[in-house]
Amino acid sequence: MNDTTVRYPAGLADCVSAYVREVRAELVDLPAEDVDDLTGGMEADLSELAAESGGDLIGRLGSPRLYAAELRAAAGLPERGVGRGRRDGSLSGAAARARVSWAMLTRAHPWLRSATAFLVTLRPAWWLLRGYLAAWALWSTLSRQHPRHPTAFVPSPRHGGRGHRYQRPARSRVAAGKAGHETVTRRCQHSRRYRGTRGVGLD
Amino acid sequence: VETTQLVKGVLDLAVLAVVAQEDGYGYDVVRRLRAAGLDEVGDASVYGTLRRLYNAGALTSYVVPSDEGPHRKYYGINKQGHQTLVLQGKTWRSFASTMEDLLTTAEGTA
Numbered sequence: 310m311n312d313t314t315v316r317y318p319a320g321l322a323d324c325v326s327a328y329v330r331e332v333r334a335e336l337v338d339l340p341a342e343d344v345d346d347l348t349g350g351m352e353a354d355l356s357e358l359a360a361e362s363g364g365d366l367i368g369r370l371g372s373p374r375l376y377a378a379e380l381r382a383a384a385g386l387p388e389r390g391v392g393r394g395r396r397d398g399s400l401s402g403a404a405a406r407a408r409v410s411w412a413m414l415t416r417a418h419p420w421l422r423s424a425t426a427f428l429v430t431l432r433p434a435w436w437l438l439r440g441y442l443a444a445w446a447l448w449s450t451l452s453r454q455h456p457r458h459p460t461a462f463v464p465s466p467r468h469g470g471r472g473h474r475y476q477r478p479a480r481s482r483v484a485a486g487k488a489g490h491e492t493v494t495r496r497c498q499h500s501r502r503y504r505g506t507r508g509v510g511l512d
Numbered sequence: 513v514e515t516t517q518l519v520k521g522v523l524d525l526a527v528l529a530v531v532a533q534e535d536g537y538g539y540d541v542v543r544r545l546r547a548a549g550l551d552e553v554g555d556a557s558v559y560g561t562l563r564r565l566y567n568a569g570a571l572t573s574y575v576v577p578s579d580e581g582p583h584r585k586y587y588g589i590n591k592q593g594h595q596t597l598v599l600q601g602k603t604w605r606s607f608a609s610t611m612e613d614l615l616t617t618a619e620g621t622a
Binding site: 346347349350351352353354355356357358369370375376377379380381382383384385386 | 523554555557558560563567575578583584585
């Protein structure tokens with residue numbers, strides 16, 4: 310994340326960056342100013358702590374989620390998901406909440422973003438399918454025959470139809486994204502055996 | 513009595529007392545609190561408390577850039593913080609004295 314952290318072993322810098330990133334993701338529902346206030350200087354402090362504890366950030370601080378919850382409680386900020394917009398029952402309020410939830414979800418699980426991007430690339434296929442179904446509906450009305458099932462027109466995946474080839478990259482990309490997210494989490498877990506969480510929360 | 517519960521109640525005062533001795537960054541304050549004997553104090557609780565005291569106008573804050581690593585955020589006490597420290601210190605001493613009397617009486621009759 311920051312190349313000035315090289316004085317610490319590469320693994321520690323990675324772990325610290327990953328930890329800070331995950332804490333920030335837990336605070337994403339707060340105004341950006343509050344998040345910067347709360348996490349400003351955090352990387353320097355955690356680098357020092359990581360160097361002292363042999364990289365055992367989770368052993369010392371607990372999970373990023375617990376850390377963020379303790380931070381909010383001590384700072385007098387609302388718990389995650391409580392507060393702003395809760396009482397807003399309007400449609401735009403619901404849309405805003407949905408956007409925030411989606412932002413939180415994609416920041417916690419970055420692979421979701423690549424999966425969504427991939428689904429968007431499939432949009433032409435959806436239009437093709439809709440056109441196909443419309444044509445089928447028209448044909449079955451005009452012919453006044455018992456309508457054939459729409460799938461009768463779709464090439465069978467078992468015989469190498471396009472549908473089959475479309476699905477494959479979706480699975481592999483999602484799987485690759487998942488693996489990436491797990492690697493970030495694992496970076497701070499390599500020395501988890503160390504000992505239990507130190508310190509207490511305020512909630 | 514759970515020490516952790518007691519620490520929660522006096523964390524503001526403890527943090528103010530540590531910062532009043534000398535300006536410090538978050539982890540430095542955590543370390544000094546532990547060195548003073550408050551082993552139970554949680555890192556994130558101290559960071560959150562520093563932030564809350566700053567927002568309440570009791571602390572000042574400044575960033576110290578570093579050539580070899582990410583910048584540090586230091587906190588120092590200001591006039592309002594000193595007043596809070598004196599006021600909360602009085603409350604604590606009065607409370608501690610009340611508890612001391614209570615326990616002495618109880619132990620005397622036991």
